[in-house]
Amino acid sequence: MKRGSTVNFDGVYVENTASVVGPKEAEGPLGKYFDKQVKDDLLGQKSHELAEIRFHITAIRYLMNKSRRKEEDVDLCIAGDLLDEITGASLTMREFDVPFLGAYNACATFAESLITAALFISSGKFKRIISSTSSHFSTAERQYRFPLELGNQRTPLAQWTVTAAGAVMLSDIPSKVAVKRATVGKVVDFGVTDGNDMGACMAPAAADTIVRHFSESGLKPDYYDLIATGDLGTAGSELMKVLAEKRGIKLGSNYNDCGAMIFNRVWQDVGQGGSGAACSSSVFSGYIYKKMLLGDFKRVLLVPTGALCSKTSILQGESIPGIAHAVAFEVVK
Amino acid sequence: MKRGSTVNFDGVYVENTASVVGPKEAEGPLGKYFDKQVKDDLLGQKSHELAEIRFHITAIRYLMNKSRRKEEDVDLCIAGDLLDEITGASLTMREFDVPFLGAYNACATFAESLITAALFISSGKFKRIISSTSSHFSTAERQYRFPLELGNQRTPLAQWTVTAAGAVMLSDIPSKVAVKRATVGKVVDFGVTDGNDMGACMAPAAADTIVRHFSESGLKPDYYDLIATGDLGTAGSELMKVLAEKRGIKLGSNYNDCGAMIFNRVWQDVGQGGSGAACSSSVFSGYIYKKMLLGDFKRVLLVPTGALCSKTSILQGESIPGIAHAVAFEVVK
Numbered sequence: 327m328k329r330g331s332t333v334n335f336d337g338v339y340v341e342n343t344a345s346v347v348g349p350k351e352a353e354g355p356l357g358k359y360f361d362k363q364v365k366d367d368l369l370g371q372k373s374h375e376l377a378e379i380r381f382h383i384t385a386i387r388y389l390m391n392k393s394r395r396k397e398e399d400v401d402l403c404i405a406g407d408l409l410d411e412i413t414g415a416s417l418t419m420r421e422f423d424v425p426f427l428g429a430y431n432a433c434a435t436f437a438e439s440l441i442t443a444a445l446f447i448s449s450g451k452f453k454r455i456i457s458s459t460s461s462h463f464s465t466a467e468r469q470y471r472f473p474l475e476l477g478n479q480r481t482p483l484a485q486w487t488v489t490a491a492g493a494v495m496l497s498d499i500p501s502k503v504a505v506k507r508a509t510v511g512k513v514v515d516f517g518v519t520d521g522n523d524m525g526a527c528m529a530p531a532a533a534d535t536i537v538r539h540f541s542e543s544g545l546k547p548d549y550y551d552l553i554a555t556g557d558l559g560t561a562g563s564e565l566m567k568v569l570a571e572k573r574g575i576k577l578g579s580n581y582n583d584c585g586a587m588i589f590n591r592v593w594q595d596v597g598q599g600g601s602g603a604a605c606s607s608s609v610f611s612g613y614i615y616k617k618m619l620l621g622d623f624k625r626v627l628l629v630p631t632g633a634l635c636s637k638t639s640i641l642q643g644e645s646i647p648g649i650a651h652a653v654a655f656e657v658v659k
Numbered sequence: 660m661k662r663g664s665t666v667n668f669d670g671v672y673v674e675n676t677a678s679v680v681g682p683k684e685a686e687g688p689l690g691k692y693f694d695k696q697v698k699d700d701l702l703g704q705k706s707h708e709l710a711e712i713r714f715h716i717t718a719i720r721y722l723m724n725k726s727r728r729k730e731e732d733v734d735l736c737i738a739g740d741l742l743d744e745i746t747g748a749s750l751t752m753r754e755f756d757v758p759f760l761g762a763y764n765a766c767a768t769f770a771e772s773l774i775t776a777a778l779f780i781s782s783g784k785f786k787r788i789i790s791s792t793s794s795h796f797s798t799a800e801r802q803y804r805f806p807l808e809l810g811n812q813r814t815p816l817a818q819w820t821v822t823a824a825g826a827v828m829l830s831d832i833p834s835k836v837a838v839k840r841a842t843v844g845k846v847v848d849f850g851v852t853d854g855n856d857m858g859a860c861m862a863p864a865a866a867d868t869i870v871r872h873f874s875e876s877g878l879k880p881d882y883y884d885l886i887a888t889g890d891l892g893t894a895g896s897e898l899m900k901v902l903a904e905k906r907g908i909k910l911g912s913n914y915n916d917c918g919a920m921i922f923n924r925v926w927q928d929v930g931q932g933g934s935g936a937a938c939s940s941s942v943f944s945g946y947i948y949k950k951m952l953l954g955d956f957k958r959v960l961l962v963p964t965g966a967l968c969s970k971t972s973i974l975q976g977e978s979i980p981g982i983a984h985a986v987a988f989e990v991v992k
Contacts, residue, residue, distance in 0.1 A: 331734065331758040333784040373975055401664065402843060409969065410743040412763050413977075416846060416967035420980050425664040425843035427771050430745050430761040438760050442775060449782040451666040469971075510735060510758035513749060634749035636742065638802075642706055644746075647753050 331510040332542035338444045340503040340655065341454065341495040343611035344389035346381050348463070348489030351600075351608065354589045360490075360612040361388055367464065367489050375409060378462035378491075381604075382407065382418040385491035385611075386458055393495050400424050400495075401452040404442050406435035407460045408487075408603050410469060410636070414460050424456075432632030433528075433557050434511065435459050436492065436607040437651035441508045443496045444653075458493035461602030470521065470637055483523040485559045485585060486596035492607025494615075503618050504658045508651065509539040513634065515647035521640045525562020525598055528631040531648030532558060533569035536629060539652045540575055547577055551623040554614065555650070556606035556630035557585035559598030584609035584630075606630040614655075624657045664843040665875035671777045673836040673988065674787065674828040676944035677722035679714050681796070681822030684933075684941065687922045693823075693945040694721055700797065700822050708742060711795035711824075714937075715740065715751040718824035718944075719791055726828050730756050733828075734785040737761075737775050739768035740793045741820075741936050743802065743969070747793050757789075765965030766861075766890050767844065768792050769825065769940040770984035774841045776829045777986075791826035794935030803854065803970055816856040818892045818918060819929035825940025827948075836951050837991045841984065842872040846967060848980035854973045858895020858931055861964040864981030865891060866902035869962060872985045873908055880910055884956040887947065888983070889939035889963030890918035892931030917942035917963075939963040947988075957990045 345360045352363030362384065371377040386403070390396065403422065406429040407414035419426040431438045439457035446452040464474055466487035472478045496505065514531040532555050540547065547553060558566055563583045570577060584606045585599035610628055617623045630653075635646040678693045685696030695717065704710040719736070723729065736755065739762040740747035752759040764771045772790035779785040797807055799820035805811045829838065847864040865888050873880065880886060891899055896916045903910060917939045918932035943961055950956045963986075968979040 375971060375975060406763070408744075410971060411741075411765065411967070411969040413967065413969045413972045416764075416980065416982075417972065417977060419846040420848045423845060425845050426764075426982065427775065427843065428763040428768075430739070430763045431759075432744065432749075435761075442760065445779050445782045445784060448784065449778045451778060451781065510760065512756060512758050513752040515753045634744070634746065636744040636746045638708060638743060639746045639750065642708065644750060647749065649749075649759065 332507060332539060334507045335444050335448055335505050337498055338447045338505040339497055339499060339501040340615060341497040341501055342389060342393040343494045343615045344385050344392055345492045345608045345612035346385045346490060347608055351488055351490055351588060354594060356588055356609065356613045359616055374462055374464035378414050378460050378465050379417050381491040382414055382460035383421050385493040386456060389493040389495055397423050400454055400456055403456045404429055404439040405458045406430050406439060406603060408466055431649050432634055433601060433603050433605060434630040434632030434649050434651055435603045437630035437653050440653050441510060441651055444505045444508060447496055447498050454495060454497040456493055456495050458491060459603040459607045460491035461487050461604040462489045463487045466602060480597055481522040483561055484597040485524055485599055485601035486589060487602040488588060488600045488605040488608060490604040490608035492604055492611035494611055502657055502659055503655055505653060506656045507543060507654045509535055509542065511535040511649045511651045513647045513649050515645055517645045519645050521635060524601055524633045525559040526565060527633040527646040528648035529558055529562045529566040530569055532566045532629055532631045532650040535650040535652050536570055537573045537575050547575060550580060550625045550627045553577060553581045553627045555583045557601035558583050558631055559585045561598050618655065618657055626655045628653050665840060665872060667840045668777050668781055668838050670831055671780045671838040672830055672832060672834040673948060674830040674834055675722060675726040676827045676948045677718050677725055678825045678941040678945035679718045679823060680941055684821055684823055684921060687927060689921055689942065689946045692949055707795055707797035711747050711793050711798050712750050714824040715747055715793035716754050718826040719789060722789065722826040722828055732787060733757050733789055734787055736789045737772040738791045739763050739772060739936060741799055764982050765967055766934060766936050766938060767963040767965030767982050767984055768936045770963035770986050773986050774843060774984055777838045777841060780829055780831050787828060787830040789826055789828050791824060792936040792940045793824035794820050794937040795822045796820045799935060813930055814855040816894055817930040818857055818932055818934035819922060820935040821921060821933045821938040821941060823937040823941035825937050825944035827944055835990055835992055836988055838986060839989045840876060840987045842868055844868040844982045844984045846980045846982050848978055850978045852978050854968060857934055857966045858892040859898060860966040860979040861981035862891055862895045862899040863902055865899045865962055865964045865983040868983040868985050869903055870906045870908050880908060883913060883958045883960045886910060886914045886960045888916045890934035891916050891964055892918045894931050951988060951990055959988045961986050
């Protein structure tokens with residue numbers, strides 16, 4: 327029998343979180359929950375790439391300030407983003423005198439980073455680790471699709487890359503919210519080749535990870551107050567629910583998607599909803615974590631989802647497999 | 660005082676390794692040590708990107724076969740490469756029903772992957788993990804520099820990206836070679852902007868990690884039979900030695916560089932030597948590990964080195980910082 331990939335944690339806690347978002351995210355339904363809302367998504371920089379780096383730096387600095395921690399208090403940063411060669415996270419880390427490991431699982435990077443940090447703390451060899459990701463609408467459009475200057479029409483299944491950075495400080499010091507368990511995902515390929523339909527690329531992987539999470543943990547979906555995928559968007563979420571139900575896991579009203587939550591599809595013109603490596607990290611850091619502190623959510627399963635492709639792989643006609651990792655947070659006191 | 664980032668391991672072992680190299684690497688001084696040498700670096704594929712993926716798949720399959728392990732025996736693969744969005748590793752993992760975490764620290768990715776795997780095994784929650792990386796001369800030239808069809812002249816400080824894949828199986832089952840300690844690197848930026856002089860970009864980070872490794876572990880350089888950086892090349896290695904010596908660490912004849920070892924600079928026309936995410940992984944998997952099994956090396960410090968840039972960051976005039984992580988292997992029985 328196949329060995330599972332669901333692990334339980336004991337003694338890994340969320341010390342604090344920080345989120346910085348752009349103007350469109352600030353206008354959305356979760357706007358008031360984010361720590362910082364900026365008015366200009368270029369942040370006075372000469373390129374959107376540099377602006378994205380500035381978002382990421384700001385989130386980490388703000389997290390340290392909120393937590394009253396200095397660089398020497400942080401053992402490690404595990405960070406990533408969607409820019410080629412994760413240059414966003416790499417150049418962000420120029421600003422910090424902290425050891426760095428770069429993570430990449432597309433928009434599931436935030437989960438990868440959290441799971442890695444939680445396991446490192448579990449090993450007893452690290453005490454405090456920052457997990458963070460960034461994304462930016464304008465850098466993602468240029469890199470994966472078309473320069474914005476072209477004014478291309480967007481397809482009906484397209485999503486809107488979130489302009490934001492989210493950062494979480496995990497530590498071994500007991501606090502209200504703990505990381506309790508996680509399921510590491512596999513690459514799942516249903517042969518989708520449409521780079522504008524990321525929801526369909528990622529839904530099979532999300533369903534696989536969610537189904538495995540419940541079969542390996544022995545829990546049932548209603549154990550959680552909220553099960554939130556990363557950025558499947560509205561159509562992708564529907565697809566995922568069908569796939570999960572075929573394998574015996576029926577998701578109810580406690581299911582939602584960070585990409586569907588962060589924008590209002592009716593008037594924000596975002597296609598199927600938000601996406602990007604910072605979609606799940608900003609929604610968790612801004613909204614979910616604060617709701618957990620308030621006691622509104624007691625048990626949350628966060629399932630960031632990633633589409634594994636590059637401009638080159640899409641142009642070469644390769645299919646776009648997906649990956650998703652699940653991380654469970656619980657209020658413990 | 661700054662908390663160190665050097666960790667010790669107890670109970671993490673190398674179960675086996677595998678390496679697959681292209682024709683130029685097979686002709687080099689270490690040729691006979693690699694498990695598989697292929698004659699055609701396109702491997703019958705229609706693109707070099709697909710060929711690189713085929714190298715990576717072959718290395719992992721060969722590692723499993725050598726180790727007599729099946730997919731269900733492997734808890735996790737931690738893999739990366741240099742292609743945009745690490746599509747090489749991501750699409751490689753389509754072929755395996757094994758959980759996957761994608762790593763990216765440029766050519767230091769192999770070290771990142773090993774350290775992460777060793778910490779996961781240390782946590783007691785994973786038992787057997789594959790760490791692997793690939794690189795390919797033709798994909799790297801096209802992506803970072805120029806299409807090969809242009810026939811551009813190479814600059815004197817350029818290096819030659821290794822066409823190979825290397826894979827290592829770490830486990831908690833005692834064997835001859837153990838992972839004993841590791842130092843996680845920081846992003847170090849000396850402001851170098853020449854994308855053809857990777858040695859200079861990475862040397863400051865390598866020196867920093869090596870100096871920190873010795874100050875944090877309390878060991879001296881002559882403790883190791885071999886200290887091998889990943890791919891500084893000949894000029895970069897000289898630069899690194901000067902920088903380390905300024906900080907009190909004098910490296911002697913036990914120091915070498917995987918990029919300098921894998922090719923013969925006199926007749927192989929490789930500039931300063933080999934580079935690429937598979938440079939250190941193939942040299943470790945092919946040469947160093949086998950020399951350790953023979954008892955020719957008893958203690959080895961491997962320091963894979965990475966230059967953190969993308970085509971976009973270079974064209975935008977950003978400097979190219981470096982990163983390096985150190986991993987110590989020892990013969991334990």
